Amino acid sequence: MTVDVVLPCLDEETALPWVLGRMPDGYRAIVVDNGSTDGSARVAAEHGVLVVNEPRRGFGAACHAGLLAADGEVVCFMDADASMDPRQLPRTAGPVLAGGCDLMLGRRIPRAGARWPLHARLGNLVLAATVRRRTGVQLHDLGPMRACRRAELLALRLTDRRSGYPLEMVLRAARAGWRIAETEVDYLPRAGRSKVTGTVRGTLRALGDMRRVLAEQDGQA
Template sequence: MTESSDRHVIDVVLPCLNEAEALPWVLSRIPAGFRPLVVDNASTDRSARVAADHGAQVVAAPTRGFGAACHAGLVAAGSEVVCVMDADASLDPAELPRLVTALDGLQATSEPEERVMPGLVLGRRHPVGRRAWPPHARLGNAVLARSLNRHAGTRLHDLGPMRAARRADLLALDLADRRFGYPLEMVLRAARAGWRIAEVDVAYRPRTGTSKVTGTFGGTVRAVRDMRRVLAEVAP
């Protein structure tokens, strides 16, 4: 685990598979007080070098899988609060402070003796332009969100890939999925544990480069399949 020189710095975990084209813009948008951790998930392009050249800490995650990359970044992080977001330029890191502010609000309490439950804030995506969120991907997300709400009692609209939570709380969830089911497992287990969960609207833009998931029908099918498997394993 890395230790931040400023305990108020917030680590941003950026799972990365062949995002050399997108990383310069993404890293240029990291706000003050946030530190990027680019998790190289066995990229075959220059992602790791580009990330390092732009001042990011590079974390190696040689076993392919979105969940594997997220977990490696979470383990490597050293801040109390962590954010997770895609590295493909579909989301703007400049919006991260709003998620952290919402997280602080979730955990505020007027009763000092009251136990403060952990919190999780998700960025609810609002597409900018018709190319930002293909219909098949939006439909798959809506179906999964409804299934999650039914099983977990949540009222979420989106399984948003931009998130904020406290690192220790996330590690305590003991998430097991290392593929595309990881984001859904996080919300499902958090809801089952009584966490406070909220959404914050964020802009969703057309990604830079070639999509591995939502931009292709096959990628969406794989993600939906992984998430349905998690629902079957974790939900009663």
């Protein structure tokens, strides 16, 4: 069974060769170019992977475009910046393939040289605690590496197209009664600066998106 791997991509020309070169057998990369101004799309195409163009900027927009392009029964998501090792994707997809859970998230464990700014880490801890309190699901990280079944994810009808997409996925999945778990994955030195949490402004913008998602979910409860 082929597992599709959605890689939202914004100016990751430097990182892509390493990421795509470490994709495990049976895992098909789908690079979603989200308005790159470098050679990201060209590099991905040269590696023979499917490239999807999503001109509307936003992490959620890129993820959703990749999800629509996927056709595997199980789909994974991960960043394209080399901060995570594709060879660890089976840690998230394996339990889903085996039927042991419905949504598996990778809990990031920083390794030597990894850049995870304090403001971004604190924001993530607060959001994880909020999720635990609201859903009872024992998550400690809302990291970007995750796996679930494609058809079931589409049925959740996620609407956020910005940085709130990962949070909305967890909240809607919990409400739908999904079995949600997490497993440790390495968090490595990324290539280049983060487009979202590399600055305080970016982190605050992402947290604003997630607060909006929380408010919307409260309104639907």
